[in-house]
Amino acid sequence: MTTALVDFVYATMHKRVNDPDSPYWLPKILEQIRTPDDHTLSPLTVDQWALGALTGDQGVFIADTIADAWWIFVKRAFKKAKDAGVSGLPANLNAFISQRSNTDQYPTLALNGVTVAGLPNAAVGDLTGLTPTENGYRGTIRVTTAAYDSHGYQPQITITGKYQLDQHVVVIDAPRASDVKPPTQVVLKGLDAYGVDWPSQGIEGRGQFLFTVTGLVFDVQLSIEATGTGAGRTAKVTVESVATVGTPSFTLDKDHLTIEGDTVSDLNKQIWIQSAVAAFNTPDAAKALTAKLADALNADDFRTQFSGSVTEQLDKALDSVFGTGTLPADSGQPPAGDGPLEVYLFDRVRASLNDTGSGFYPPTVVTSSSDPKLDPLAIDTIDLGDQQVMGVPVNFKLNDVTVGGISDVLVPAGDAALVAEGVDATLRFGRISGTPITVKAAVVATFVKSGDHLDGTMSTTAQQPSVALGLSFSGPDADSLTIGLRSLAVDVDPARLDISVHVEGLPDDALHKILNTAEIKAGFIKGIQDGAAQRKDDIAKALTDNARKVIAEKLSG
Numbered sequence: 001m002t003t004a005l006v007d008f009v010y011a012t013m014h015k016r017v018n019d020p021d022s023p024y025w026l027p028k029i030l031e032q033i034r035t036p037d038d039h040t041l042s043p044l045t046v047d048q049w050a051l052g053a054l055t056g057d058q059g060v061f062i063a064d065t066i067a068d069a070w071w072i073f074v075k076r077a078f079k080k081a082k083d084a085g086v087s088g089l090p091a092n093l094n095a096f097i098s099q100r101s102n103t104d105q106y107p108t109l110a111l112n113g114v115t116v117a118g119l120p121n122a123a124v125g126d127l128t129g130l131t132p133t134e135n136g137y138r139g140t141i142r143v144t145t146a147a148y149d150s151h152g153y154q155p156q157i158t159i160t161g162k163y164q165l166d167q168h169v170v171v172i173d174a175p176r177a178s179d180v181k182p183p184t185q186v187v188l189k190g191l192d193a194y195g196v197d198w199p200s201q202g203i204e205g206r207g208q209f210l211f212t213v214t215g216l217v218f219d220v221q222l223s224i225e226a227t228g229t230g231a232g233r234t235a236k237v238t239v240e241s242v243a244t245v246g247t248p249s250f251t252l253d254k255d256h257l258t259i260e261g262d263t264v265s266d267l268n269k270q271i272w273i274q275s276a277v278a279a280f281n282t283p284d285a286a287k288a289l290t291a292k293l294a295d296a297l298n299a300d301d302f303r304t305q306f307s308g309s310v311t312e313q314l315d316k317a318l319d320s321v322f323g324t325g326t327l328p329a330d331s332g333q334p335p336a337g338d339g340p341l342e343v344y345l346f347d348r349v350r351a352s353l354n355d356t357g358s359g360f361y362p363p364t365v366v367t368s369s370s371d372p373k374l375d376p377l378a379i380d381t382i383d384l385g386d387q388q389v390m391g392v393p394v395n396f397k398l399n400d401v402t403v404g405g406i407s408d409v410l411v412p413a414g415d416a417a418l419v420a421e422g423v424d425a426t427l428r429f430g431r432i433s434g435t436p437i438t439v440k441a442a443v444v445a446t447f448v449k450s451g452d453h454l455d456g457t458m459s460t461t462a463q464q465p466s467v468a469l470g471l472s473f474s475g476p477d478a479d480s481l482t483i484g485l486r487s488l489a490v491d492v493d494p495a496r497l498d499i500s501v502h503v504e505g506l507p508d509d510a511l512h513k514i515l516n517t518a519e520i521k522a523g524f525i526k527g528i529q530d531g532a533a534q535r536k537d538d539i540a541k542a543l544t545d546n547a548r549k550v551i552a553e554k555l556s557g
Contacts, residue, residue: 003130005342006137006224010127011477013317016555018123020151023557024313027153030120033309035301044116046296051288053106058282062107063100065275066167069268070203071098074171076267077194086190094174095186101168101200102180109279109288111209114161116293118154123147136225136235136341142245145216157213159289160256164206165279171199195262205272207258209280211289216248218297222310226344230329233344235314239306242298244290252280320554322348325355328413338418346418353411353425359550362427366407369542376402377535382441382527386448387514389506393448396501396515398441398458401531408435421486422472430464437462439528445503456503460524463496467532471543478551483543485536490529494521 016022017029031042039045054062078093100106125142146155170183183199191198221241228234259272279285296302327347352358359365366374379401386395408430415426429437443456470486499515502508514520532539 005345006130008477014124026122026124027120029309029313030122033305035305041119044119044296046114047112049111049114049292051109051285053108054279054282054284055106058278059106062275062278063105063167065271066107067098067100067169069271070169070263072268073263073265074196077191077196080194081190088189096171096184097174097176098169099172099176099180101170102182104168105180107165107167107279109285110164111161114159116157116159118157119145121146121148121153133223133225136223138223141220143218143220146214157216159211159213161209162206163209164204165276166202166204168202203263205259205261205264205276207260208256210253210256212251214249217245219243219245226340231327233327235344237307237310237314239303242294244294247286248290250286250289252277317555318348321551322352323355323358325351325358327351350413350416354413359554362409362411363407365546366409369546372538372542374542375406376404377406378402379531382531384520384523387520389514395446395448397444399444401439401441404438405435408432425469427467429466437465443501443503454503454505456501458501460499462492465492479548481547483540483547485540488533488536490525490532492525494518497521499524
């Protein structure tokens with residue numbers, strides 16, 4: 001299947017999704033997302049994110065820094081115990097030192113009460129990787145956050161909440177070694193009353209934090225397919241996955257960072273703050289935060305709501321442009337390579353042609369066209385050739401021809417077909433109120449031998465003629481859509497065609513009899529055919545202008 005039609009629809013909506021003045025602007029749509037359990041993106045709230053262990057050199061640095069801060073706390077507790085007369089304590093702690101645990105070396109970071117603000121401030125990129133599915137297509141859209149610096153938005157995302165930084169530390173026999181050592185075998189009692197678990201303790205620092213996030217980009221894989229059968233078909237968009245692209249930048253606001261904990265004191269607070277800052281700035285923390293954001297957006301409840309919202313917006317756009325007329329139950333015979341989605345979208349077009357409220361309803365198209373005017377349609381000249389009038393050869397030429405009644409026209413659903421080159425459709429005239437097609441013109445009757453001529457008028461009617469059109473379509477989106485006429489064929493039943501000509505000096509009855517012969521009627525029909533063909537580009541322009549105008553107006557809300 002070709003992706004041209006889906007690319008066209010996406011390109012048309014892409015502009016509007018990224019236009020702050022459009023009713024389809026993405027940030028406003030995302031702000032309305034709400035899961036059944038009342039979760040939103042405005043803001044996104046999460047009870048807890050366990051970011052896990054912070055490893056590598058920075059993890060070691062943080063662990064050792066926390067161990068140093070804890071040792072300050074231990075020495076202060078030791079002094080208090082000595083001052084209180086606790087027995088069994090050595091004279092000092094010079095034989096000992098603190099270190100990260102040999103069995104649990106790395107710090108862990110957990111966030112709770114998390115609030116992510118600014119996620120709806122997003123823009124979409126191109127639709128890529130479009131591949132066919134059984135009933136439509138699957139593709140990927142890149143979504144860039146912090147996209148706008150206007151309309152109340154800031155070009156950054158903020159993450160706030162509370163954090164807990166945990167580390168397992170031990171007392172070892174001094175001095176420290178390059179490798180971690182097991183806890184000392186020396187037992188000291190009496191320090192537990194002062195908050196010290198000798199020789200091994202799990203400690204924590206906690207407080208408030210605020211991040212700013214930039215460079216957060218997601219790839220959203222989705223499918224768009226036709227569902228249902230017959231007149232009950234619809235289009236459905238399903239968000240299948242949300243994945244982060246690259247690594248965003250997380251910047252900790254140190255002014256909003258607080259620290260507290262059972263082993264945090266005025267003496268070691270700055271060391272703890274240093275550890276917390278380092279923890280938040282580790283690659284592991286950034287990687288874990290990125291993954292947690294992706295997991296939150298990739299949760300079933302959010303993806304379900306994303307899918308429903310995108311489907312709703314697509315339905316809104318299609319209903320606005322094509323109306324809500326009943327779909328044809330019979331989809332006809334689409335050309336090879338077109339699948340259910342293409343057929344569904346085309347059937348929306350076919351339904352709109354028979355919906356009086358649609359901007360594509362043929363009478364509306366005809367009457368709204370002014371450049372060129374389609375009803376009446378002007379044709380410069382039709383030459384009926386030489387005819388015998390009472391044995392005298394007379395040439396009849398029609399000037400300033402106007403064809404009226406064109407607005408009484410329908411394109412029944414069965415008379416429109418999706419073909420490889422575009423669309424084939426048959427216009428049926430006089431099918432609404434029975435208005436005949438009228439052709440009026442100035443007549444010049446020239447006597448062939450003498451060159452003398454007589455002037456007159458013509459008024460001709462044709463009951464329920466038809467015109468078969470071959471339409472082609474080009475352009476990347478609806479704003480630059482161009483409709484071309486591949487072919488135009490007029491079909492008039494000669495038995496329902498009546499040519500009436502009045503020329504001063506010639507008998508009306510004789511003229512009527514002469515000009516309503518099969519030969520003259522065929523020439524007249526050919527003249528109309530040729531005249532319409534000469535206006536083919538003008539007719540195509542009228543169709544193009546109307547389509548662009550209707551789509552632009554309908555999608556503007």
